[in-house]
Structures are given as structure tokens and as C-alpha cells.
Amino acid sequence: MSELVLEIKNLSLSFDTQGASASILKNVELHIGPGEIVGLVGESGSGKSVTALAISKLLPTQITKFSSGSIVFNGIDILASSETEVAKLRGKRIGFVFQEPMTALNPTMTIGKQLFHVIRRHSELTKTEALAKVRTALEEVLISKPEVVENQYPFQLSGGMRQRVVIAMAMAANPTLLIADEPTTALDVTVQAEILNLIAKLAKDHGTAVLLISHDLGVIANSCSRVTVLYAGEVVESGIVSEVLRKPQHPYTQALIKSLPDIADRDSLLETIAGEFPDLRNRPEGCIYAPRCPKKFEACEVRPMLRIAKDLHSVACWAVETTEK
């Protein structure tokens, strides 16, 4: 395997506010190879976005406390790097696409100018060359009238168009890694597919690795080669998409897949996961999912490590190990 684009090892972090501390991520493991599209799934509050922001060190510094682990991007130890060093990676080596295209663009600057400034920031292009690049960048994200759009303000564009612009900005400097944090959640289903295809195409054309974050298993299934499932800030399962989604090992992943609505079956009640999301201020000692788990037994009082069940398919569950024995 060639050198990894991103390797997150044993990452734990907490948000410390006055008097209270919440453990947001616990021993997170994630790696992405060059040009690979990796999915990160989990429900709201599972730590997907925090993981993404941590990679670019965009978390609020005053409250974020890293307690263990490392994030290595292209051989650069992110956590050990200074803000200035990481700032040089942002936009240039690591592109970011956020969930909410309606608010992700500066409302008082034209689309063209916003792109222009990002392009100028990361290249040695002259003003004229950068302006030409703005045009091609917009064309590349399949915006049909770039000469019109570049003079428009964000409020004049639809959500899908804005997300294209955000993608164009994220890809402007030809980054090694694109982090797409729920890029389609705020969009119509039809637009959703277009945006996902666009991201996949751009990634392929530019050889960019993608970390695609979503709570939508369908999105992950269509776009990614590998997937990591996050629950309450812990990786519960990870592996090749087809393996994980077709033969989920971890009870949480299984429950997650079961709770997908089936359009053909309109009569039965939608399956839900019983119990409540754990309180991250008091992370339980044992398995994080145990309180809600139907397969819970004595061993679950000890925290399960992520271990390989099959080829590249790792699971953090004692029940899986015992069934395989």
C-alpha cells in the first residue's frame, strides 16, 4: 500500500468548558489512501463533524482538549504542528465542503471574488490568470453560465448551485484530501445525486482522496469504497462498504441498517434503536453501545477494542468475537 493520505490513530478529544468536560471522541481510528473515497457514518452527535474539523484543526481552541492519539496528513503530524503550519494546508492541501450551502458563502461578496481570493491565496497566478481560473473552476463544477454566476451574490443562487461553488472553492487548489461533511444533507434528493456524482468525478479527475461524512447509508453505499461507523465518538465498525453494509457485524451497524425505511414496505412500523444516546460527560467504562445493545453480556463491561474480524473489516464488539470462535 502506498503512503496514506490521512491516518488518524487512537484519537481522543474532549470539550472542556467551565467545570464540565465532555468526551467527544474516544480512540478513533481512520485512514485514507491516495484517491480513495472513505465514508464516515453515524447519527447526529456521533462525532463525525468533530473528526473532520480536527483534521484541519478548525475546532474552537479554547475548549478543545486532545488527550491522545495523532492525526497524520501526508506525513505531517497535524496535532504537533502550529496553527500557522496547519493554516498553510487549509484550502491548499485539504479542501472542505460543509453541510449548509445556504450559509457557507460570504453573503456580501460575489461568487467570482470569493473564488478569486481563494485561488490567489494558494497560487502564484497573476490577476488575469486567476480570473480565468475562476471561470474554469466554475465550469468544472458544471455551472452552466459561469460568466453570469461569477458576478452574482450567493443569495441569488439555489442551494445546489451554491454547493457547487463551495466545491469549486474547495477544489480550487487541487487538494490531496477533500473533506465533505454532509455535503448533500441540505439539498433536494435529485440535486443530491448530482452533487455526489460531481464530487466523485472531481476526485477521480484530480486524484483527490475524499472523506465523505454522512448519516445517510445510501449516500455512503453509492460513493465510497470503505466506510467507518462512528457511535458516540467511538469507531464501532469499519471496512469495505459492501462488507459492512451487507454483512454488518456490530449490533449498532445492524440496527442502523434495519432502521432504514423501506419504500416497498409501507405497513410495518419503522425499526428504531431502543434506549438513549449516552451522556458524553460520563462516558461508560465498558462498551459504549452496551446500554442499548440486545446482545449485551458480561464481557461488555470491559471496553472492546477495534479488532479485525475479516479482511480489513474491523469491529469493536465482544459478541462478534465469540460468535466467530
Next chain:
Amino acid sequence: MLRLIRARLAMLVIVLFGVSIITFLMAHVLPGDPTAALAGPHPSQETLNSIRTQFGLDKPLPVQYIKYLSNLFHGNLGTSIRSQQPITQEILAFFPATLELVTVAFLLAIGIGIPLGVIAAVKKNTFSDYVIRLFAVGGVSIPLFWGGLVMILIFYAKLGWLPASGRLDIELSSPETITGFYFIDALFGGDKETFINVLKHLVMPSLALGYVQLAFIVRQVRSSMLDALSQDYYLTGRANGLSHRFLVVRYALRNALIPSITIIGLSFGSLLGGAVVTETVFDWPGMGKYVTDSILGRDFPAIMGFTVVIALAYVIINLLVDLLVYSLDPQTRK
């Protein structure tokens, strides 16, 4: 743009019409007889009557109002009961001094207040933020007249750096009137000594008056900035690697200014009110003294004239604010 200005000018006429009715009625409803004040002690009934006839005060109210309004359209604010002079001329003589004071105070407040508000927001919950906020609290809580007196005590009485009263030293002649703003007129006049003297006279009153406004601006800008700094587009900008300075100015401040300007502009009116106090403390020959004297002398036409002029100033400020917001906020330009 033109449409906005036209609509605003139409509004201006309506507002001034309303102001004229209200001031006219207020002046006539308030107790106190101006003729008595004018006629001196123990006047005969004939004297009072003749004065009433002379000023048209014996006519029915609507008739008096219509006469007042038609005069107003001709730029005639009436005749002062006390001085027997045209009020328009009197106001023109006093108003520039007040406007100069208020404008300089306002510019100082903006020039210092906006940067301080930005710094406080960017360095939220740090030492700089606390110091700036303390400074701002001072502006809101220290009474204007007291602040002014303390300044006089320090910079005039103790240190002798700055003059305590007036617009210009008595031995210097006032610059030739071009704008009515001494510091501009002195600059055009080319007399360096006069110019510096004028500036020295301006420092304390404008700082005293501007401090209140400055405090207000700091708080307003700080909160709008904090809001802008927490917006998604700011995070996108950071994630795209834009420089900190660029993000603060073009992303955060640019957007934070839109709500700030509206509120700061509207508060310009309170500066005009504060000017009355400041003028008294620093013996500034402006509208403040004129109005105080007019009120004490029950000089209704003068009070009405002053009110109309202030209302006019207020509406014009609002128009400027609207134009500024219009140019800053692309959404209003749609």
C-alpha cells in the same frame, strides 16, 4: 438607487409635516404665556393685546398653523419673540457650531469605536477584550457633564494643554465662513495658527461627547462581529485557508457593519441631545445654549424652529444610513 432616494425624500416631506403639527400643538398646549414673558413685569391688558395681535396669537389655532406652515415652505421659521430676529438666521448662526462638534465627535467615535469593537470580538474573553469592554462600560455609565468637567480639571486646570471653553481663543479672529465648520474653514483659510487653535478647542468637547457614542459603537460592533465570526461562511473561509486579516475584514467586519450601521446611524440623534449638555460644560457657542434660552423665555417660534431643524437633520441622517446600507448589502440592491 434613485428610486430609493425619491421614496426617502417623499417620506421626508411627510415626516416634516408631522413634526410641524406636533411641535406647533405642543408649543400652544404647554402652559405659560409668551406675551407675558415679553411684556415684562405687570403689563397692562392693552400691552398684552397689542403684542398678541403683533404676533398673530389672537387668531384661531388652525389659522396660526397654516400661516406657520406656509412660512416654513419658504424657509422662514418665524420671528423670535425674544430677540425679534428671524429664527432662520439665528439658527444658521448657531447650528454650524453644534454640527461641527457633533460631526467630529461622531467621526472620533466611529474611528475609534469600530476598531476597538473588532479587536474585542476577535480577542474575545482575553485581556484586551476585558479592557475594551471596561472602557465601553465607562462611556455608558459616566455622565457626560461629569466626564467633561473631569477632563477640564485635568487637561486645562492641571496640565494646561487644552483650552476649556469656546471654539477659538478670543485674540484670534474667526476664519472666513465657507462651511461654518471652523476647522475646515481655517484649513481653507491657510492660517496654521488658527487651525491648530481650532483643533485644540475641539478636542475636549468632541471627546467628551463622542465617548458615550464610542462606547455604544464598541458594544454594537463587538456583538455583530461575534455573530459574524460564528457564521458558517467564516468557517468556510478559514477552511479554505484565507488569511486571518482578510477573513476578519472582508468576511466578518464587512457583514457585521450592516446591522451596526443602522443602529449607529439612528443613535446620531442622541448625539444632538448630548450636544446641549456638552455645549453648556464647554461654553460652546452652539444651538444648545440657544435652545435653553428659548425654552426658558417661552420663545415658542424659536423652539419650534429648532425642533424642525433637528427633525430635518435626523431624517437626512436616516437617508444617509439607508444609502450606506444599500451600498453594503447586496440583498437590498436586488
